[in-house]
Amino acid sequence: MTGERATERPRRSAAALCGLLAAAAAMGVAELAAGVLGRASSSPLPAVGAGFIDLTPVWLKDFAIRRFGDDDKTVLLLGLGAGITVAAVAIGLLGRRRLAWGLIGLAGFGAVGVVAALTRPVAEPLDTLPSAVGALAGMAALVLLARSRRPAHARPHEPAAAAEDAESAPGDRGGADRRRVLLTGAGVAGLAAAGGVGGHLLLRRGDVSSVRADLRLPGPADLARPVPAGAQVRVPGMTPFRTPGRDFYRVDTALILPQVDPREWTLRVHGMVARPVEMSFDDLLRLPLVERDITLSCVSNQVGGDLAGNARWLGVPLAPLLRKAGIRGGADQILSRSHDGMTLSTPLETVLDGRDALLAVGMNGEPLPIAHGFPARLVVPGLYGYVSATKWVVDLKVTRFATDQAYWTERGYAQRAPVKTFSRIDVPKPLAGLKAGRVAVAGTAWAQHRGVDAVEWQVDNGPWRQARLAPVPGQDTWRQWIGEWDAAPGSHTLRCRATDGTGHTQPQDRTPPFPDGATGWHSVVVTIT
Known part of the structure; x- marks a missing residue:
């Protein structure tokens, strides 16, 4: 019994590897097809990813943006890659028992890509080709890999698992069987790599980076107002007035x-x-x-x-x-x-x-x-x-x-969405440890098209203090502010609120971003020693 288990594990691992190689071949050939067509968005991974974004509920979108920021798309693609890996392993294990089951799994894999490509707003019938061709390539790869794993004396239609059980003791023919498996696996891996690299290179034909680098824009007929001296608050860790x-x-x-x-x-x-x-x-x-x-x-x-x-x-x-x-x-x-x-x-x-x-x-x-x-x-x-x-x-x-x-x-967001009056504390950072004495409290506020007329800040529910506002070129930019605090030892909570050009003050109660923007006072906790 122990011997059977010992031989079963490597057989399952080999079957899982076959599924992974077949899926890799499918993805590589699909990428190559997308490259030939010159349509990167029709490749299965971005097509399915875009469809997933469309179906994602609002709360999950907000969580992803809040948790991962600009890296949310990278996280999504990594998650899809992990899901494809798990599905490929399952396809390989199914194919070991019944090759038809593995082929059906790969066909379903391609069907998901086809449907996802067709749901894109600018989809054309040609956009279905990468997923369809990739699925066919994956199915062919799985068949080749399954046949390579059968001993040379196995019957053509014998299930792979039964054929493995019937495999003869190691010998010259066993060595030839292993060489055939290795060569077939290497060929499929090479196909996957060549397809992926070739598709990537072909898709780079459409890259417009060099066109952008060579473009020279005319100068403005109407110049922006000069940014006033002092618009940038000079405190270490402060946000730049102009964002690169x-x-x-x-x-x-x-x-x-x-x-x-x-x-x-x-x-x-x-x-x-x-x-x-x-x-x-x-x-x-x-x-x-x-x-x-x-x-x-x-x-x-x-x-x-x-x-x-x-x-x-x-x-x-x-x-x-x-x-x-x-x-x-x-x-x-x-x-x-x-x-x-x-x-x-x-x-x-x-x-x-x-x-x-x-x-x-x-x-x-x-x-x-x-x-x-x-x-x-x-x-x-x-x-x-x-x-x-x-x-x-x-x-x-x-x-x-x-x-x-x-x-x-x-998806339920408001039709008209004026920016809400907003302020935040940029310095000191949350949970910062600071020395007692004079401490700068500084931040940024905005209320585009209304302007920021005042910012107040507070320590530990004490009285509100007027911040000093930096000058700005107009009411459509954010405005930096600063205050000075004689900080005593202990744990302290700092808060801020802004008042815009219409007299409206940022409300205290917090509301989530959906459906028309978050509200609430920003606060940070710091420790003074």
């Missing part, structure tokens, strides 16, 4: 960054307009560009969170562009669509009320980073990003909320 592109928060559903060549980019303005407009990127750059400092923030930002950033944007004012198309009466929404099919809705009145709503092409003195919408995106100050900041934008439809719903509003 590499550090700017990124929250979107794109598992693969859209690669949009500006030479092929077009923008269509249509819907409830008298004169539909279609323009190229060159047409866009011929229009007068303006430069503005604007803070963007995400509706998923928690109290005290860092899903906000301030940048200098370069772009075309959006309101004149829409008015040129001739907005018809009754319209109340701009439904914008990105290159990958994502839709966002923006209240029309917020674009036409005089604020600096932009069709942006530049960020901090250079073309938009690819991760932030190259070659063009929307920037509308005073609204959360999910209703104002469409990246890789290619389509603007003037319509009505009653007629069209965007991606996030279909």
